[in-house]
Amino acid sequence: MTALAVERLGVDLDGVRVVDGVTLDLERGGWLGLIGPNGAGKTTLLRAVARLVPYDGSIVLDGDEVASLRRREVARRVAVVPQIPVIPPDASVLEYVVLGRTPHLGYAGSPGPGDVTTARSALARLDAAHLADRRLGSLSGGERQRAVLARAVAQDAELLLLDEPTSALDVGAQQQVLELVASLRADRGLTVLSAMHDLTHAGQYADRLVLMDGGREAASGRPHEVLTEELVARHYGAEVRVLSDAEAGIAVVPLRPRVKAEETVS
C-alpha cells in the first residue's frame, strides 16, 4: 500500500525552481533514500512533504493531499528529523522528547502522564532511557541524535523524514543511529524517507534510491541500479569505485583523482 505519492512536485524558493517535476512513491514500511549533490533539492523536497514550504504538483499522504491537511494533522502523520536540530541546551532530554507529543495536544494543551509515558518509552526504545534527566547541552553528538530521534518516535507518526541524520556523527554513532532507524522500521512499521550524503550508507540501508540533481530526478531504482560509477561521476563529479559484496552489501569508495595523486608523490 502506498504511504506517500509525490507527483510532478515543484517548489520555488525566492524565484528559483529548487525542485522541478519530481515524481516518486513510497510503500508503507519502505525506506527511500534521496541522494544527490549539494543543492540538488533533497532537503526542500522533505520540507514540502512536511508542509513546511508551498509547492505545486501533488503530495498525497495516505490518500490525502498534504496542502489540504491542517498543520497539526500533518504533524500527526509525518515526523521530521532535521539536519541540524535546534537544541535548547537547558531543557532536559525528557522535556525535549515530550515536545514530540505536541500534535496530539490541543492548541495550548499540556502533556499529561500518558504523554510522558510515551516519551519515556520512546527513549527506552532508543536505548536512551538513562538520558531522560540530562540537560540536552551536556550530551554527545550521538546521544543528542538519539534524543532527536526519540522525539520523532514520540510523535507517533507513520512517516519519518530524516535529513542527513548522521552528518555530524562519528562512524560508530552513524551506524548505531541508522541501525536504530532500521529496527524502528521493522518493529513499528515506520515508513522512512531520508536525504543521505553517505552513498555507502544510502546503499546499505535504503531499499530504493532516488538520485536528484538540479531539482530533478536523475535516476531511481534499487541501490545497485542507482549507485553506479557512471552516475556518481556524472552527477557528483566524483571518481568512485562501487564495490558489491554478498555479505557486506554495497560500498561506494572515493578514488583520488590521478593527477593530484601524482603531484603529491613528487
Add this chain to the structure above:
Amino acid sequence: MLRAASPRGRLPARAAGALPGISARWAVAAALFLLVSVLLGLAIGPVGLGTGRVAREVLSHVPFLGVSSPLSETEDAILWELRAPRVVLGLLVGAMLAAAGASYQGVFRNPLADPYLLGAAAGAGLGATLVIAYELGGAAGRDLRPVAAFLGAMGGVTAAYVLGRSVGGGRSTATLILAGVTVAAFLTALQTFVQQHRTDTVQEVYSWILGQLETSGWGDVVVMLPYVAVSSVVLLWHRRLLDVLAVGDDEAASLGVPVARVRLIVVAAATLGTAAAVALSGLIAFVGIIVPHAIRLLAGTSYRIVLPLSFVVGGGFLVLADLLARTVIAPAELPIGVVTAFFGAPFFAVILRTTRTVGP
C-alpha cells in the same frame, strides 16, 4: 546493542508520570518574597506603620479570625488610600513587565528581548512627550498622558510588525527585531526633537521617562487592571507553546504549531500589558530582563516555570524598588527606573557569576 548501564539512582524520586514543574522550594521562596515585599511596601514610609501592625490590620479584614485593627483612623487612611494603591500598582506593573519580557524572549528566542525592543517604549515615550510638551488636553493633560503613551506603544509595535513582515514574511525573528530597532530609533529621534524643541517642559518629560509610581489613588489601578488581566491570561495560556518555539520556527511548525499566529498573539498580548504599564508608570527599564533571567538561572528554564514565577517575582521586585525610590532620599523621590537598574544590575551580576550560563 548498546544497552544502557543500570539507570538506578539517576531517576529522581518524583512521580514518574509528570514533567517537573515549579519545585516546592522555589514556589515557597517566590511567595515569601512577594509577601515580604508587600508588607514592607505597606509599612515603611514617612509615617512608619510597622510590619506587624500592618499584618494585623490586614488580618482584621478577614472574617472569623477575631483580629482587631491596631491602626488609628489616620493611619488607616494612609495605609488604604496612599500606600496600598501604590503597592498594588507596583505589583501590576512589575508583574506585567517581567512576564512580557519573558514572553518576548521566548517568542523571539533572544535573551536580550524585552518590552522595549519592538518600539513599544519609544512609541509610548513619543506619545507622552507630545502631550506634555504641547500641553495637549489642557487641564486634562495628566489623564491624557497614559492614553497617548498607550497609543504610541501600540503604534510602535504595529509599525515594527508590519515592517518586519513586509521584509521577512513574518517568519524570521531577526528581521522582526531589526524592524523593531529601526522603528524605535526613528521614534526616539522624534521624541528627542520634540523634547528639545520645548525646553520649558524638559524636566517634566524626563521625570515621566525615568518612571514613577506616584498614583492618584485606586483610579490608576482600576484603569490598568483589565489590560493586565487579559495580557496575563493570554501569556500564561501560551506558556507551553513558548517551550515548543524553543526548537525554532521550522521544527515547531513540523510539530504542528502555527508559528506565525502564536508569535502574533503572544507579541500582541505582551505589548498590550507593556503599554498599559508604561502608560501609567513611565519607562522602567531592566525588570523585563533581569527577573526572567534570574528565574531561569535559579528555578529552571521551561516557560511552565519562568512565566508564572515572573509574575510573582516581578511584582515583588518592583514594590521593593519603589520602596527604595521613595525612602533613599526622602522626602524627595528617586525615579524608580534608576533604582531598578542601580540595584538590579549588581544583583543580576551576582546571580550570573554564581550559576551556570543559561539561554532563553
